[in-house]
Amino acid sequence: MINNTKALHDEKIKSLTDKYVNEGFQVLIKPKTDELPFNLDNYQPDMIATKNNSGLVIEIRTSLSRISVERLQTLAEEVNMHPGWHFLLVTLEDIEAKSLPGTSEQLPSWQELTDRFDQAHKLIENNEIEPAFLYIWRIFEGALRKRAIDVSIPIERFPVIGLLRHLYSLGELSISQFDLAQACFEVRNRLAHGYIENLTLPVVHNFDILVRELLAEWKVEFAISQLSSEGLTAFHTWFTEFYTASPDKKEELRRNLTLQNSLLFALELCGDLINEKQKKELNLNDKQVINVESDISVFSPKGLATFHAWFTEFYPAAWDKQIEKDVTQQETLLSITGSPTLEPLTDLDPWTQSLIGVIQLGEENPTENYVDYLEEKYG
Secondary structure (H helix, E strand, O other): HHHHHHHHHHHHHHHHHHHHOOOOOOEEEOOOHHHHOOOOOOOOOEEEEEEEEEEEEEEEEOOOOOOHHHHHHHHHHHHOOOOOOOEEEEEEOOOOOOOOOOOOOOOOOHHHHHHHHHHHHHHHHHOOHHHHHHHHHHHHHHHHHHHHHHHOOOOOOOOOHHHHHHHHOOOOOOOOHHHHHHHHHHHHHEEEOOOOOOOOOOHHHHHHHHHHHHHHHHHHHHHHHOOOOOHHHHHHHHHHHHHHHOOOHHHHHHHHHHHHHHHHHHHHHHHHOOOHHHHHOOOOOOHHHHHHHHHHHOOOOOHHHHHHHHHHHHHHHHHHHHHHHHHHHHHHHHHHHOOOOOOOOOOOHHHHHHHHHHOOOOOOOHHHHHHHHHHHHHH
16 A cells, blocks of 8 residues: 555656646756755755746645645745745645646636626526526635635645635634535535535525625735735724724724725826825825725624734734845845855845845945844834
8 A cells, every 4th residue: 555655656746747847847856955945944845846937846645634734834835935936735636727736727816706706696686596506606616725825725726625624624714614615515516416406595695695704804814915014004003993993983984995995096097197295195095905994894893803803913923024024135135245246146036136236336335224224113
C-alpha cells in the first residue's frame, strides 16, 4: 500500500512537471532550502515552478485525509507575502479543471457573485424552485472557493464536501451553517443526478438566507483587506462611530453616505476638473471606502455584531503586518545604501527600484529619512 501511494505521488509529480514545462515554466523538483527563492524554515515543497516574475510553491498529496490544512495555511500566507508567488496544494482528489493548477483558473469576483445571486431571485419569483436552488448552489460553491483563496487556505480545488469540512474546521463556517450546507449538498446531489426531490420553498428560503449572509460578510471582509493604510484608518473612524451610534444617528450616517456617493458620481462626471485636494476640502473619503461603509450600513444587527467581532481582531493584525512590511522595506534600504555597488541589485520590486533611483539622483541619507518616518508613524 505504501509503495502504491508513493508511486501515485511520484507519477503526479512527473505529470505536473511535464505540463508546467510545456507551458514555459522552469520546474525544480524537491528543491533544497538554499534553492528556494525565500526562507520557509525547514519546509521542503515537492516542486517549485517559475515563469517570468511569478512562481508557485507546490505540495502534492495523494489523499485529502491526514492533511493539516491549518499548517498549510500558515505556509500559504508566508508564500503569498512575496509578490508574484503563490502556494498551491494539489491532491489526486482535486476537481477537474481544463487549466494547470495555479495558472489561469478564474472565479467570479465578489460583485459578480452578488449580481448572480440577485438574478437567482428572479427564478424564485417565477416559481422556478429547482433551477433557482441549483443556481444558488453554484454561486455558493464559487463563494466557498473564493473565500479559501482570500484567507490563504489552499483548498480551493478540493471536492466541495472536503472544502466545506475544512472551512468549518478552520472557523469560516459555524456549526449551524455547516449543517445546513451539508443538508443542501445532499439535495443538490439528488437533483443533479436526475432523482425526484420534493424541494420546498422553505428549504430554498433557508439556503437563500445562508448564501446571502456569507456573500455580504465575505465580500466586505475582502474589500477591507484591500484598503490602503489611509483607507483603513478612515474606515475604522467611521465604523467606530456607526457601531455605537443610536438608531437616529445611524440613519443620519446612512444619509451622509448617500450624499457622498452622489458627490462622487458628480466628480466622476467632471473627471480631471476635480482633484484630490478638492475632494479633501469636500470631506470625501475614497470611493472604495465609501462602498464598504455603504455595504456595512445596511447589515442586520446580527450581521453587524458578527462583523464587529471580526474587525476587532483584523484591525490591529493589519497594522502589525503593515509595520512588518515597513520594517522589511527599511532593511532593504539599509542593504542598498550599505552595498558597495548597485549593479547586483536587479529584478527588484517597484518600491525598491524607486529607492535606487533616489540614491542614484544623489539624495543624502534616504535611509535616515525613512527611519524618521517609521519613528513618527509608529513611535
